[in-house]
Amino acid sequence: GENVEQHPSTLSVQEGDSAVIKCTYSDSASNYFPWYKQELGKRPQLIIDIRSNVGEKKDQRIAVTLNKTAKHFSLHITETQPEDSAVYFCAASNSNYQLIWGAGTKLIIKP
Amino acid sequence: DAGVIQSPRHEVTEMGQEVTLRCKPISGHNSLFWYRQTMMRGLELLIYFNNNVPIDDSGMPEDRFSAKMPNASFSTLKIQPSEPRDSAVYFCASSLEEGYEQYFGPGTRLTVT
Numbered sequence: 001g002e003n004v005e006q007h008p009s010t011l012s013v014q015e016g017d018s019a020v021i022k023c024t025y026s027d028s029a030s031n032y033f034p035w036y037k038q039e040l041g042k043r044p045q046l047i048i049d050i051r052s053n054v055g056e057k058k059d060q061r062i063a064v065t066l067n068k069t070a071k072h073f074s075l076h077i078t079e080t081q082p083e084d085s086a087v088y089f090c091a092a093s094n095s096n097y098q099l100i101w102g103a104g105t106k107l108i109i110k111p
Numbered sequence: 112d113a114g115v116i117q118s119p120r121h122e123v124t125e126m127g128q129e130v131t132l133r134c135k136p137i138s139g140h141n142s143l144f145w146y147r148q149t150m151m152r153g154l155e156l157l158i159y160f161n162n163n164v165p166i167d168d169s170g171m172p173e174d175r176f177s178a179k180m181p182n183a184s185f186s187t188l189k190i191q192p193s194e195p196r197d198s199a200v201y202f203c204a205s206s207l208e209e210g211y212e213q214y215f216g217p218g219t220r221l222t223v224t
Contacts, residue, residue, distance in 0.1 A: 032210050043202060043215040044154070089154065096167060097142075097209030101154045 002027045002094050006102030014110050019080055021105045023090035024072040030100075032093035033066060033073045038104075039086045047088075048075070077107075085109045115216035117203050123222045129191040132219045135184055136205030144213060145178055145188050146202040154202075160186065161209055193223045 006023045013019045025033075034049035050057045050064045050073065057064050061080075066073040073092075077084055087106050091099040116135040124130055136143050145157040158168040160180045168178070175194070180186040190197055200220050204213040 034212060043217055045215070046212050049212060093210050097161075098144075098156060098159055098167065099213065101156075103153050 002100050004090060004092050004100045004102045006090050006105055008105060009103065010106045010108070012108040012110060013080055015080055015082060017080055019077045019084070019107055021075045021088055021090070022072060023074070023102050025092040025100065026071065027092065027094050027100070028071070029095040030092040033064070034091050034099070035064060035075050036089045036091070037086045038089065044089060080109050082109050082111065115203055115205050115214055117216035117219050119219060120217060121220045123224065124193055125224055126194055127192045129189065130193045130221060132188040132201050132221070134186045134203030134216060136186070136203070137214055138184065140205035140207050142206045142209055143180060143186050144204040145186070146204065147199045148202060149199045157188070195223045197221060198223050
Protein backbone atom coordinates (compact mmCIF):
# COMPACT_ATOMS: atom_id res chain seq x y z
CA GLY A 1 0.00 0.00 0.00
CA GLU A 2 0.93 3.66 0.06
CA ASN A 3 3.54 4.60 2.60
CA VAL A 4 6.08 7.27 3.44
CA GLU A 5 9.29 6.34 5.19
CA GLN A 6 11.13 9.02 7.14
CA HIS A 7 14.70 8.95 8.47
CA PRO A 8 16.21 9.38 10.92
CA SER A 9 13.75 9.01 13.78
CA THR A 10 15.97 11.17 15.99
CA LEU A 11 18.58 13.70 14.92
CA SER A 12 20.87 15.58 17.24
CA VAL A 13 22.98 18.43 15.84
CA GLN A 14 25.13 21.17 17.27
CA GLU A 15 23.63 24.65 17.22
CA GLY A 16 24.71 26.39 14.05
CA ASP A 17 25.19 23.18 12.09
CA SER A 18 22.87 21.91 9.35
CA ALA A 19 20.19 19.23 9.70
CA VAL A 20 18.86 17.00 6.93
CA ILE A 21 15.77 14.80 7.16
CA LYS A 22 14.89 12.41 4.34
CA CYS A 23 11.66 10.80 3.19
CA THR A 24 10.78 8.28 0.52
CA TYR A 25 7.31 7.61 -0.85
CA SER A 26 5.74 4.79 -2.79
CA ASP A 27 2.83 6.31 -4.75
CA SER A 28 4.04 7.52 -8.13
CA ALA A 29 0.89 9.71 -8.36
CA SER A 30 2.01 11.83 -5.39
CA ASN A 31 2.38 15.45 -6.40
CA TYR A 32 2.32 17.46 -3.17
CA PHE A 33 4.94 17.16 -0.43
CA PRO A 34 4.56 19.26 2.71
CA TRP A 35 6.75 19.40 5.80
CA TYR A 36 5.25 20.10 9.20
CA LYS A 37 6.87 21.10 12.46
CA GLN A 38 5.31 20.09 15.77
CA GLU A 39 6.60 21.58 18.98
CA LEU A 40 5.94 19.77 22.24
CA GLY A 41 2.27 19.97 23.16
CA LYS A 42 1.40 22.00 20.06
CA ARG A 43 -0.31 21.32 16.75
CA PRO A 44 1.59 20.42 13.56
CA GLN A 45 2.24 23.51 11.45
CA LEU A 46 3.34 23.72 7.84
CA ILE A 47 6.85 25.08 7.40
CA ILE A 48 7.43 24.45 3.69
CA ASP A 49 5.90 22.48 0.85
CA ILE A 50 6.78 21.56 -2.70
CA ARG A 51 4.86 20.36 -5.73
CA SER A 52 6.05 17.83 -8.23
CA ASN A 53 6.74 20.36 -10.96
CA VAL A 54 9.55 21.87 -8.89
CA GLY A 55 12.84 20.27 -7.82
CA GLU A 56 13.79 22.62 -5.01
CA LYS A 57 12.25 25.33 -2.87
CA LYS A 58 13.89 27.55 -0.30
CA ASP A 59 12.60 29.81 2.45
CA GLN A 60 15.31 31.51 4.49
CA ARG A 61 17.08 28.77 6.48
CA ILE A 62 14.90 25.90 5.29
CA ALA A 63 14.84 24.20 1.92
CA VAL A 64 13.20 21.15 0.43
CA THR A 65 14.46 19.09 -2.48
CA LEU A 66 12.46 16.59 -4.50
CA ASN A 67 13.65 13.76 -6.71
CA LYS A 68 10.57 12.30 -8.42
CA THR A 69 12.51 9.65 -10.25
CA ALA A 70 13.88 8.22 -7.04
CA LYS A 71 10.70 9.08 -5.09
CA HIS A 72 12.42 10.87 -2.31
CA PHE A 73 12.42 14.35 -0.84
CA SER A 74 14.45 16.00 1.88
CA LEU A 75 14.25 18.87 4.34
CA HIS A 76 17.37 20.93 4.93
CA ILE A 77 17.74 23.33 7.84
CA THR A 78 20.86 25.48 7.89
CA GLU A 79 22.36 27.44 10.80
CA THR A 80 20.19 25.56 13.28
CA GLN A 81 18.93 27.41 16.35
CA PRO A 82 17.46 26.17 19.67
CA GLU A 83 13.94 27.04 18.49
CA ASP A 84 14.33 24.52 15.66
CA SER A 85 14.05 21.73 18.24
CA ALA A 86 10.78 19.91 17.48
CA VAL A 87 9.35 16.88 15.72
CA TYR A 88 9.26 17.23 11.94
CA PHE A 89 6.84 15.30 9.75
CA CYS A 90 6.98 14.79 6.02
CA ALA A 91 3.93 13.82 3.99
CA ALA A 92 3.03 12.96 0.42
CA SER A 93 -0.35 13.29 -1.27
CA ASN A 94 -2.01 10.22 -2.76
CA SER A 95 -4.35 9.99 -5.72
CA ASN A 96 -7.29 10.70 -3.38
CA TYR A 97 -5.69 13.98 -2.22
CA GLN A 98 -5.07 12.60 1.25
CA LEU A 99 -1.72 13.06 2.92
CA ILE A 100 0.30 9.97 3.78
CA TRP A 101 2.46 10.88 6.74
CA GLY A 102 5.96 9.89 7.74
CA ALA A 103 6.59 8.71 11.30
CA GLY A 104 8.35 11.91 12.31
CA THR A 105 11.88 12.99 13.20
CA LYS A 106 12.73 14.39 16.60
CA LEU A 107 15.30 17.14 16.02
CA ILE A 108 17.44 18.09 18.99
CA ILE A 109 19.63 21.18 18.81
CA LYS A 110 22.54 21.00 21.24
CA PRO A 111 23.76 24.35 22.62
CA ASP B 112 -9.84 34.16 10.89
CA ALA B 113 -9.51 32.33 14.21
CA GLY B 114 -8.17 29.20 12.57
CA VAL B 115 -9.53 25.73 13.16
CA ILE B 116 -11.36 25.56 16.47
CA GLN B 117 -11.68 22.39 18.52
CA SER B 118 -13.51 21.68 21.74
CA PRO B 119 -13.02 20.55 24.35
CA ARG B 120 -9.26 20.98 24.66
CA HIS B 121 -9.05 18.30 27.32
CA GLU B 122 -11.45 15.50 28.12
CA VAL B 123 -11.16 12.94 30.89
CA THR B 124 -13.81 10.27 30.97
CA GLU B 125 -14.41 6.80 32.30
CA MET B 126 -14.41 3.70 30.18
CA GLY B 127 -17.80 3.05 28.65
CA GLN B 128 -18.84 6.69 28.46
CA GLU B 129 -19.69 8.48 25.24
CA VAL B 130 -17.26 11.15 24.08
CA THR B 131 -18.01 13.83 21.51
CA LEU B 132 -15.26 15.97 20.02
CA ARG B 133 -16.12 19.08 18.04
CA CYS B 134 -14.46 20.98 15.24
CA LYS B 135 -15.09 24.20 13.38
CA PRO B 136 -12.99 24.44 10.22
CA ILE B 137 -11.64 27.64 8.73
CA SER B 138 -14.39 29.48 6.88
CA GLY B 139 -14.32 28.70 3.17
CA HIS B 140 -12.33 25.50 3.50
CA ASN B 141 -13.88 22.57 1.67
CA SER B 142 -11.99 19.66 3.17
CA LEU B 143 -11.93 18.50 6.78
CA PHE B 144 -9.80 15.80 8.34
CA TRP B 145 -9.86 14.03 11.71
CA TYR B 146 -6.53 12.65 12.96
CA ARG B 147 -5.46 10.72 16.04
CA GLN B 148 -1.94 11.05 17.41
CA THR B 149 -0.24 8.70 19.86
CA MET B 150 3.38 7.98 20.64
CA MET B 151 3.02 4.40 19.47
CA ARG B 152 1.14 4.94 16.21
CA GLY B 153 2.07 8.48 15.25
CA LEU B 154 -0.38 10.60 13.26
CA GLU B 155 -3.26 8.55 11.86
CA LEU B 156 -5.97 9.82 9.50
CA LEU B 157 -9.35 8.66 10.80
CA ILE B 158 -11.76 10.19 8.30
CA TYR B 159 -11.81 12.86 5.60
CA PHE B 160 -14.73 14.99 4.38
CA ASN B 161 -14.95 17.02 1.20
CA ASN B 162 -17.85 19.45 0.82
CA ASN B 163 -19.42 17.88 3.94
CA VAL B 164 -19.43 14.40 2.43
CA PRO B 165 -17.32 11.61 3.98
CA ILE B 166 -14.84 10.53 1.33
CA ASP B 167 -12.71 7.98 3.16
CA ASP B 168 -13.39 6.54 6.60
CA SER B 169 -11.09 3.55 6.27
CA GLY B 170 -8.99 4.89 9.12
CA MET B 171 -11.80 4.76 11.65
CA PRO B 172 -10.68 2.07 14.11
CA GLU B 173 -14.00 0.34 14.63
CA ASP B 174 -17.73 0.83 14.88
CA ARG B 175 -17.36 2.62 18.19
CA PHE B 176 -16.13 5.62 16.22
CA SER B 177 -18.40 7.79 14.10
CA ALA B 178 -18.07 11.22 12.51
CA LYS B 179 -20.51 13.67 11.04
CA MET B 180 -20.35 16.95 9.19
CA PRO B 181 -23.88 18.37 9.09
CA ASN B 182 -22.74 21.63 7.51
CA ALA B 183 -19.65 23.38 6.23
CA SER B 184 -18.80 24.92 9.58
CA PHE B 185 -19.12 22.04 12.01
CA SER B 186 -18.01 18.45 12.46
CA THR B 187 -18.14 15.95 15.32
CA LEU B 188 -16.22 12.81 16.14
CA LYS B 189 -17.99 10.51 18.55
CA ILE B 190 -16.68 7.51 20.46
CA GLN B 191 -19.27 5.26 22.05
CA PRO B 192 -18.41 3.43 24.22
CA SER B 193 -14.95 4.80 24.97
CA GLU B 194 -12.06 2.55 26.00
CA PRO B 195 -8.68 3.30 27.63
CA ARG B 196 -6.88 2.56 24.34
CA ASP B 197 -8.72 5.50 22.78
CA SER B 198 -6.61 7.85 24.89
CA ALA B 199 -4.78 10.13 22.45
CA VAL B 200 -4.69 13.63 21.04
CA TYR B 201 -7.34 14.10 18.37
CA PHE B 202 -6.68 16.77 15.77
CA CYS B 203 -9.05 18.29 13.31
CA ALA B 204 -7.59 19.93 10.20
CA SER B 205 -9.07 21.75 7.24
CA SER B 206 -7.84 22.74 3.82
CA LEU B 207 -9.05 25.11 1.14
CA GLU B 208 -9.21 22.36 -1.44
CA GLU B 209 -8.16 18.77 -1.78
CA GLY B 210 -4.42 18.44 -2.13
CA TYR B 211 -3.55 21.73 -0.46
CA GLU B 212 -2.07 22.76 2.88
CA GLN B 213 -3.89 21.41 5.90
CA TYR B 214 -4.36 23.71 8.87
CA PHE B 215 -4.56 21.93 12.19
CA GLY B 216 -6.65 22.81 15.20
CA PRO B 217 -5.13 22.83 18.70
CA GLY B 218 -6.26 19.27 19.34
CA THR B 219 -8.30 17.56 22.04
CA ARG B 220 -6.36 15.52 24.56
CA LEU B 221 -8.59 12.59 25.49
CA THR B 222 -7.92 10.44 28.52
CA VAL B 223 -10.11 7.41 29.13
CA THR B 224 -9.67 5.81 32.55
